[in-house]
Amino acid sequence: MGKISGSRMLLKCLINEGVEYIFGYPGGKVIPIYDAIYDEKKIKHILVRHEQCAAHAADGYARATGKTGVCMATSGPGGTNLITGIANAYMDSIPIVAITGQVSTSEIGTDAFQEADITGITAPITKHNYLVKNVKDLPDVIKEAFYIASTGRPGPVLVDIPVDVQNALIDEQTKGEIDLPGYKPTIKGNLKQIKEAANKIYHSKKPVLFAGGGVISSNASSILTEFADFANIPVITTLLGKGSYPENKKLSLGMAGMHGTKYANMAFNETDLIIAVGVRFDDRVTGKLSEFAKKAEVIHIDIDPAEIGKNVKVNIPIVGDATSVLNDLFSEYKKLVEIKGKVNFDEWVNNVLDWKEKYPLYYDKDSNLIKPGYIIETLYELTKGDAIICTEVGQNQMWSAQFFKTLYPRTFISSGGLGTMGFGFPASIGAQLGRPDKMVFDIAGDGSFQMVSQELSTAVVNKIPVKIILLNNSSLGMVKQWQELFYKERYSHTCIEGCVDFVKLVEAYGGIGFRVKEKKEVREALKKAMEINNLVLIEFIIEPNENVFPMVPPGFPISEMLDHEKVKK
């Protein structure tokens, strides 16, 4: 039997797992792996310009495709630069495998050059991690890493490989095996609970479905949609749940929470039953917890038992995979309907639809200035919703969530839990590589984009035709908005006017850029960008004082929303 190096074995294992891309950056303690990558045809390595973006790109790839993303970095600073990206994936339960080089086993613990205890550092932000001390463990570890990352509640797994392990020899034929006696995610929900839930729904008067990222990651959107339409139950989503139910449908109430729609928040206030699927009742959704949905009982479906009852009291907990549980719930519900007759929630639905009509999302359509809402609505019209939208974090993110109706799962990619500025652009690179058939947009702010603008190089060199919609308001807008509303307009370090010519910047990297200053040019500019099969950045000079409304002030119940009118007064 032939022997190969640990590095070759690593690539062999990755190919075995179906890995197409590694997003990475070389360094002293991964040279053997990069040497193996040099003539590997089956995996494409995408060289980023900063390791953080390797993790974000792997994350974006995973969100867009449903497959596990892979990123790689060297020991020490390479690994620590991955941290933000790993933490981001952890907070949003995204399957990525991060591979880091480590100093050789004999040097571990000696404060060797570029040594960092990366398994120690990442313990709180990974689902699991490994330090591979012997090459014979490598195939098992890689197999387990992918299994853990992609099953149950997905999440990042880090594998730290000392350089001597990368060089050590191992039998070519060694196959990895999974031996995880302590890891058994519950897939099928308890049938008794599901029957009780179906019964509860049947007898409720004002139910809402509340769908989160778990619906997307379980690929449960079609069953959720079927169920909602059959039972005539309005659907509210979280930010990460966008796409779990088509937002152009009548029953869609969009996103709830701090910057959610007024009608979604009103529905939470009035509902008598929340059917929560794959959500974690984050503070950005619930507002003041003690005031949240006080009239409602809660059915909570989640694959992670620790999420159930963590923030909100639950009447019927169901641990299981969203697809499996929703399938069972739907068939139980249908049985009830067959036996007892159809119930309709018409009165409640009409009520909710009245709110939807009465309190729509708003921006001043008559303004001569470029309103971000106008750009994003126009983009939705032009793409007919058939595009992948990545966002940065802040106002650009909330405007995107509000004004781009997400019609399909895995087409709205945004940093929810961690709220990482600079996520969108590298994520859009990963998403575009994973979905070459889709047009991918990064809706960015001038602040966020500057955190990762060096990746223009990655996109241009690798001919990744991402479209960057840069909403330039010359400020760190979301913080500025808080300063305006809650800090007496003391704009401490949030005005960043004139720091760079974005068009020249993108041109310097070899991409295409243009600037839009007039409202009447918006539509044409977007059309033009969509026709260019290359990296293109459009800088829109937007109305600098536009804020995101509605808004629930921090610490307030979600029933108390500020809107444009209230703030003017």
Add this chain to the structure above:
Amino acid sequence: MNHIISVLVENKSGVLAKIAGLFSRRGFNIESLSVGPTENEKISRITIVVNVDEDSIEQVTKQLHKLINVLKIQKLSPEQSIQRELVLIKVNTENKSRAEILEIANIFRANVVDVTKNSIILELTGAESKINAFEELLKPYGILEFVRTGMIACARGKKI
């Protein structure tokens, strides 16, 4: 309220750090902790005493379950389990107090494990309250060193 959690884990490096880290970052204080191998060399047992309310203990247990290397978690009620700690106490015997100390040791059924001209080491096992009482009685003589393990516990009856 004190809760006793008995956790079976895979005997792998870094597992204890992961468990301890989980407690600290979720804001739970560990009152006592003891780790040792089991009859199966691949499995260790960690007995943790944690002082939290009823809702939090639920959350602690669920979070512990999420650690990949955790195999089994048992919540032990004080009534339905046997709890023991071991203590080694080095007491000063310079003031001709050895006889009195030995008498106390006798009552508690503690063992004498070391004697010198002016000190004595006593070994005692028992539940927390017994050890606390023993400590109180010895305090007046001058405790030179007090070495106490974390609690270990075992459910009563055949049930495991």
